[in-house]
């Protein structure tokens with residue numbers, strides 16, 4: 001659906017997430033960092049504060065994280081998640097499954113996938129779209145059954161994320177990401193896309209060929225309930 005502005009995007013996205021949580025209070029959920037879903041999280045937080053959204057039984061699975069940071073680095077994506085999503089929604093660390101649970105990252109990824117599978121599948125995934133078509137840090141090319149894994153970030157992603165680090169050279173080049181497999185199996189997926197820099201990729205993802213070069217294109221093959229909310233700046237005037 002195409003919306004006129006960020007307020008509408010946040011409200012509609014929050015409606016979809018809140019509806020899924022109301023239907024299954026013990027939902028497993030993953031939620032992206034980045035700019036696009038921040039308004040949606042603020043709306044959810046306001047509903048939580050007013051008592052309209054009970055988050056007490058949720059389990060949150062981390063979507064992606066840089067490698068090579070010291071624990072508690074403010075620039076970690078888990079730190080960003082805490083500030084923008086977990087704390088405003090009253091979700092304690094004990095209800096969060098982090099990607100890096102200790103030990104070798106490759107081993108932690110296998111432990112993480114096993115934790116999702118132990119709960120069945122994700123109920124809700126709130127995602128943003130990279131300018132190169134990534135979901136989480138599933139960079140092109142990513143196959144649809146890809147597991148949670150260690151990845152090298154693409155030149156596009158390093159460039160896009162340089163604003164948080166000062167320069168491209170300072171962005172960690174390796175990361176871990178939840179794989180497409182578990183994302184695409186989610187019962188409800190809400191992809192939020194905002195801003196003119198996403199115009200080309202959103203049309204490629206939704207209207208171009210489906211394949212690993214545009215990981216988000218696989219949303220068109222997902223079996224769950226997928227909603228893409230695109231603001232006017234990203235969609236254009238068609």
Ligand code: F6R
Pocket residue numbers: 031032033034035036037063064077127128129130131134135136137
């Ligand atoms: C971040 C993440 C990324 C972003 C994407 C869009 O956790 O998973 O895939 O969602 O890069 O970022 P924004 O919303 O900042 O344009």
